[in-house]
Amino acid sequence: MSEMDCEHVLEMVWGYLDGEVSEEEYLGIQVHISKCADCGPRYQFQRRLMVLVEQKCREGPVPEALKRRLFRLLEE
């Protein structure tokens, strides 16, 4: 596998984190970011950020009253 350059690796950040790159690409990036002091921390931050957005924007369960109201619609 040929060495990837930083520019390419940084361009691929979303595809990589979303699991939307080919396996070969994935492995190449993985090797690169484990060694590169520029790309590694950037990837790590982006991943932390995505996890945080997901956690903080997730809502609790649907209010019970609303749920009952919905299922009552089916009885009509």
Next chain:
Amino acid sequence: MLQAAGSFYCLVMGVHALAREAPLPAHTDREQFEQLVEQHLNGLFGAALRLTRNRTSAEDLLQETFFRAWRSFHTFRPGTNARAWLYRILMNAYIDLYRKASREPEIVDQDDVDEFYLYSKVQESDQYKRAGNPEEAFLETLLDADVKAALESLPETFRAVVILADIEEFSYKEIAEILDIPIGTVMSRLHRGRRQLQVALWEYARRARYVGADTQPPQRESRRDRPSAGGGR
């Protein structure tokens, strides 16, 4: 008249007629429907909240989604992607109910902002540089309310894709199907949406905790115009 066309034709017509008259599904269908929807109700409600940005509208949207899903349940094929099917109904209902109401100007673009906007901002900030791990220090300052508000400040075209990808964790292909747009469009909206989200997050963090008082003072007006706060067009 139908007989003249042969029995095969009759059969096909019969099936179609049945499908068309199915809007009152049977009792067993109701149980299946309830089971199927119940698993996804919390996620749908969360997405509805982030889309509509208020609780009353979110409840209305969820109810409309629920009703539409029930009405078209006979078209749902068991074994196919139920979750994507439900979110597609949600997105269409959202567009029908709310998009007409407020036409947002298409896209305040932030092409001068790169994918690592937030990382760079944190690295440059004297306040965070003092911390042993500036990135962690920054992320710890973000409150739930900041992150929700930042997401809700995105133009709705971007917001929808970011919600589906980052909160509901659909694949690009699923999002393309849910929104009925090409995968390339999903990707470009998602990438731009995430860039804008970073700009908004930085603004919210700064506003809340007066991070690096180096730029303009906080502006308090319309939340909806906010994503442009960090940079020009």
